[in-house]
Amino acid sequence: MIRSAWIAIVICIPYVTASSVFATPTVTVTPSDGGTASVEFDSGDAEWDITLTRAVGFGGDVSFLVTAPDTDPIDMVTVVSGSGGNTNVYIRGTSPGTGVDSVDTVEDIGTGVANLIELRTINDLGEPGSSNPAIKMDSINTVVVGDDVLNDIVTTNGAITDMFVGGEFQGDVDVNGSNIEKLEVIGRIGTPSVPVTIDVERNIKRIVAGEIYADISTGASFDTQYIETTGAGALDGHFVGSLTTRILSDLGGPDRGLDIAGDLDADLTFTDRVTRPITVAGGFLAARIIKIAGRLADTGDISIGSAGLHGRILINTDNIDEDWLGDVTVGATTLSTVPYYDQTPSSIGGGAVGLVPYSFHPEACVSAHDATVTSIPTKFTVRH
Numbered sequence: 371m372i373r374s375a376w377i378a379i380v381i382c383i384p385y386v387t388a389s390s391v392f393a394t395p396t397v398t399v400t401p402s403d404g405g406t407a408s409v410e411f412d413s414g415d416a417e418w419d420i421t422l423t424r425a426v427g428f429g430g431d432v433s434f435l436v437t438a439p440d441t442d443p444i445d446m447v448t449v450v451s452g453s454g455g456n457t458n459v460y461i462r463g464t465s466p467g468t469g470v471d472s473v474d475t476v477e478d479i480g481t482g483v484a485n486l487i488e489l490r491t492i493n494d495l496g497e498p499g500s501s502n503p504a505i506k507m508d509s510i511n512t513v514v515v516g517d518d519v520l521n522d523i524v525t526t527n528g529a530i531t532d533m534f535v536g537g538e539f540q541g542d543v544d545v546n547g548s549n550i551e552k553l554e555v556i557g558r559i560g561t562p563s564v565p566v567t568i569d570v571e572r573n574i575k576r577i578v579a580g581e582i583y584a585d586i587s588t589g590a591s592f593d594t595q596y597i598e599t600t601g602a603g604a605l606d607g608h609f610v611g612s613l614t615t616r617i618l619s620d621l622g623g624p625d626r627g628l629d630i631a632g633d634l635d636a637d638l639t640f641t642d643r644v645t646r647p648i649t650v651a652g653g654f655l656a657a658r659i660i661k662i663a664g665r666l667a668d669t670g671d672i673s674i675g676s677a678g679l680h681g682r683i684l685i686n687t688d689n690i691d692e693d694w695l696g697d698v699t700v701g702a703t704t705l706s707t708v709p710y711y712d713q714t715p716s717s718i719g720g721g722a723v724g725l726v727p728y729s730f731h732p733e734a735c736v737s738a739h740d741a742t743v744t745s746i747p748t749k750f751t752v753r754h
Contacts, residue, residue, distance in 0.1 A: 395420060395438035395470075404432030405457075417445035417474070422459065424452045424482065431455040433487075437462060438470045440492050447473065449507070451480030459507070460488040469516060477506040478526075485528065489513045496520030496541065504541060509548070518557075539579070543568040549592075555579040556602055565611055575621050580605040581632065585612045590641065593619040598629040607631025607651070614639045618646045618670065627670075633677065634658065643692070644670035653677030653719065659684060665692035676701040678719020685709075686726045694725045 395418050397407035405424045412419055422434040432455065438444060440463050451457040461476065463469050469490035474497040478484035486507040489495070495515045496504035504521040505513070509528025518537035522544065523530070529548035538557035543550070549572045560566040560583030568577070568586040574594040577586070580602040588594055594615040601607025609630050618640060620626050626646040628638075633652035643664040654660070654674050658681035666672070666685050679700045686692040698705045700718040705711040709725035 393439050393442060394418075395436055395442060395444065397422065398435040398437075400433045400435070401430075404428050404430070405434065407434065412445055415445060417443045419446045419448075420444065421446075421448045421450065422457075423450040424454075424457045424480065426452060427454065428452075429454045431458060433458045433460065435460045435462075436470075437464050439464055440469060440471055443471045443493075444473045445475070445497075447476045449476070449478040449480060449484045451478050451482035451484040453482050455482075457482055457484045458487045459484065461486075462488055462490045463492075469514065473504075474500065475502045475504060475506075475521075477503060478508065483508050483527070485509045485511065486513070487511045489515075492516045494518050494520055494537075495535075540564070540566070542566050543570070545570040545572075547571055549573040549575060550577065552576045553578070557581075558583060558605065560584045560611070562610070573621055574615070575623060576625065581607055582609045583611055587612075587614040588616065591616060593617040593621060595619060595621040595623060595646070596625040596627060596629075598625070599631045601631035601651075606633070608633045608635060610635040612637045612639070614641070616640065616642045618644045618648070620646060634674075637661070640664075643667060644672075644696070646670055647696075648672045651675045654679050654681045654683075654721065656680035656720065658682075661687050663688040664690060666694050666696045666698075668695040670696040671699070672696060673699045674701070674719075679721035679723075680719045681721050683721070683723040684726065685724065689726050694723075698723050 395409055399405050403425060408421045410419045420436060424432050447461060449457060449459055469492045472491050472493040473495055476486060484507050486505060494517045496519055498520055500521055502521060503524050504519055506524040508526050510525055510530045513533040515535045519535050519539045519541055522541040524544045525546055527547040529551055530545055530553060531551045533553045535555040539555045539559045550570050558581045559579040562583055565583040568584050571589045572592045574588055576596045578598045580600050582599055599607040599609050613636060628648045630650045633655055634650045635655045635658060637658055638660045640662045644662050645667040647670060652675050660683040662685045664686060685694045694709050703713060705713055705723060715722055
């Protein structure tokens with residue numbers, strides 16, 4: 371993205387009352403004839419409302435730099451984009467790399483392309499109980515939030531390139547026309563009582579959080595590279611919800627696969643194949659399914675912790691003559707010999723791994739195949 375040179379006009383509208391303790395935010399427009407800004411103080415909620423309006427008919431990119439002291443909360447930053455070029459928005463503290471106190475909403479209501487190039491806050495992004503998005507722009511480049519994200523994050527035609535959240539992420543994510551390049555959250559994404567949705571039209575390259583309570587999906591023809599839960603602080607590192615994607619794949623970058631610090635309490639659906647590892651430090655919980663339409667590649671080992679495999683792992687569910695090539699390990703036990711492994715469900719946690727078309731599993735039957743019985747059982751169980 372091309373950024374305009376800083377040839378600036380500074381717009382500073384003072385607001386002074388006997389009770390005011392806030393300094394007026396400053397807006398710098400580059401080029402100076404590329405647009406106008408209004409800055410108004412809402413005494414009702416003691417926050418600033420800022421409107422950034424691109425000049426009608428202006429050709430070329432326009433940049434708006436909003437700066438404010440870290441004691442000044444900002445309510446609305448409303449962007450009115452238009453034709454002729456990109457409208458690029460920067461919101462930060464009075465020095466590069468610093469943040470404003472907080473921002474409730476950044477939203478483009480215009481007809482052009484509006485990109486959030488930079489946003490930095492010391493405290494929250496969003497407003498408790500609000501139906502407004504925290505951000506709704508064409509694309510999001512760099513966002514650093516010191517505390518929580520409280521509302522939805524939406525891109526209408528571009529990526530989330532680099533977003534860091536120092537607290538919890540409590541809104542949905544809707545990325546249209548592009549990828550999540552990097553989303554890192556120190557706390558939880560979603561909560562046990564209010565899970566969120568992360569819907570990405572193209573690829574997911576990197577999502578990291580202390581815990582995840584979310585239903586996550588990519589576009590039908592797109593892939594996921596890396597999702598991690600860290601179990602930071604007092605968190606357990608669980609992933610609860612679901613992931614639907616085409617391939618667990620290598621899209622470039624240092625980390626690849628799923629790395630879950632706690633339990634995997636999620637359904638995973640791969641509509642093509644798994645080519646990168648899935649590592650779960652805890653257990654894979656009952657009633658959950660990992661469904662792989664094609665092959666489990668030899669680079670796609672699945673490792674479940676000693677808490678056990680309670681759910682099911684299904685490979686080649688589309689019955690397209692694909693193979694089970696990667697190792698599946700539960701605790702210290704690697705299932706062998708695949709696909710007709712000897713381990714019983716009870717020895718690995720009660721779950722099972724199957725390659726379609728399923729085969730007879732003699733060791734798991736009750737009574738076991740070829741076993742000698744001294745009395746006639748009232749029930750026989752045949753397992754595949």
